[in-house]
Amino acid sequence: MTSSPATPAATPDDSQEGEKRRVAEAAALLVEDGMLVGLGTGSTVAYLLPALARRQLDIRCVSTSPQTEAAAAALGLAVGPFGSIVRFDIAIDGADQVTPDGWLVKGGGAAHTREKIVAATSDRFVVIADSSKAVDVLRAPIPVELLAFGLDSTLRRLGSTRLRDVPPSPDGGVIADFFGAIDDPAVTARFLRDTAGLVEHGIFPPELSTDIILATGSGVVHRTLR
Numbered sequence: 020m021t022s023s024p025a026t027p028a029a030t031p032d033d034s035q036e037g038e039k040r041r042v043a044e045a046a047a048l049l050v051e052d053g054m055l056v057g058l059g060t061g062s063t064v065a066y067l068l069p070a071l072a073r074r075q076l077d078i079r080c081v082s083t084s085p086q087t088e089a090a091a092a093a094l095g096l097a098v099g100p101f102g103s104i105v106r107f108d109i110a111i112d113g114a115d116q117v118t119p120d121g122w123l124v125k126g127g128g129a130a131h132t133r134e135k136i137v138a139a140t141s142d143r144f145v146v147i148a149d150s151s152k153a154v155d156v157l158r159a160p161i162p163v164e165l166l167a168f169g170l171d172s173t174l175r176r177l178g179s180t181r182l183r184d185v186p187p188s189p190d191g192g193v194i195a196d197f198f199g200a201i202d203d204p205a206v207t208a209r210f211l212r213d214t215a216g217l218v219e220h221g222i223f224p225p226e227l228s229t230d231i232i233l234a235t236g237s238g239v240v241h242r243t244l245r
């Protein structure tokens with residue numbers, strides 16, 4: 020893993036919003052003409068979209084949520100369906116938790132299922148996060164998406180899970196949060212993955228990410244994982 024400053028100098032805007040804007044602008048610079056780009060979801064990605072639009076690149080984008088799709092289209096970005104795509108050049112997305120060794124929790128906005136598919140399809144998956152997202156170890160809650168079929172049974176087998184008072188995902192899944200203890204994220208991820216009725220969980224292993232761009236108060240650190 021290598022680390023390098025992604026911005027030359029600190030700016031006076033060290034608020035959380037300023038941090039989100041800086042990491043998003045740093046990530047936008049990684050996108051090049053002709054690329055097929057996966058767009059994440061959330062308040063950090065909201066800063067990525069105008070930064071990308073300003074660059075006026077010839078790119079095609081696929082969004083992980085209706086919210087991002089509408090915002091990107093309104094800015095003039097070319098957003099289309101996932102369709103038969105089997106690889107993106109790059110995807111850029113936010114995170115709720117980021118550990119020093121690259122484990123993530125995503126899905127605070129309930130988009131983690133689509134986000135994980137887009138990340139897994141991308142040659143380069145760039146995580147952008149403000150400094151509040153940096154954690155030593157992952158902790159609950161872990162967002163989960165569940166099939167409506169047999170929901171009570173799935174919830175009973177998961178244990179320690181609370182349904183979220185939000186609409187179903189665009190794919191019809193029920194959104195909940197898992198509050199079980201996380202001693203080892205790989206073990207928790209396997210337990211969740213192996214629970215029948217669970218569509219996807221919000222733990223992203225380090226192998227999914229290639230880059231993490233993390234704000235550090237007044238600066239930005241860009242780590243390359245592979």
Ligand SMILES: O=C[C@H](O)[C@H](O)[C@H](O)COP(=O)(O)O
Nearest residue numbers: 061062063113126127128130
């Ligand atoms: O479902 C939402 C996504 O995983 C977001 O990328 C994540 O919750 C981070 O969102 P934000 O940038 O708003 O903190």
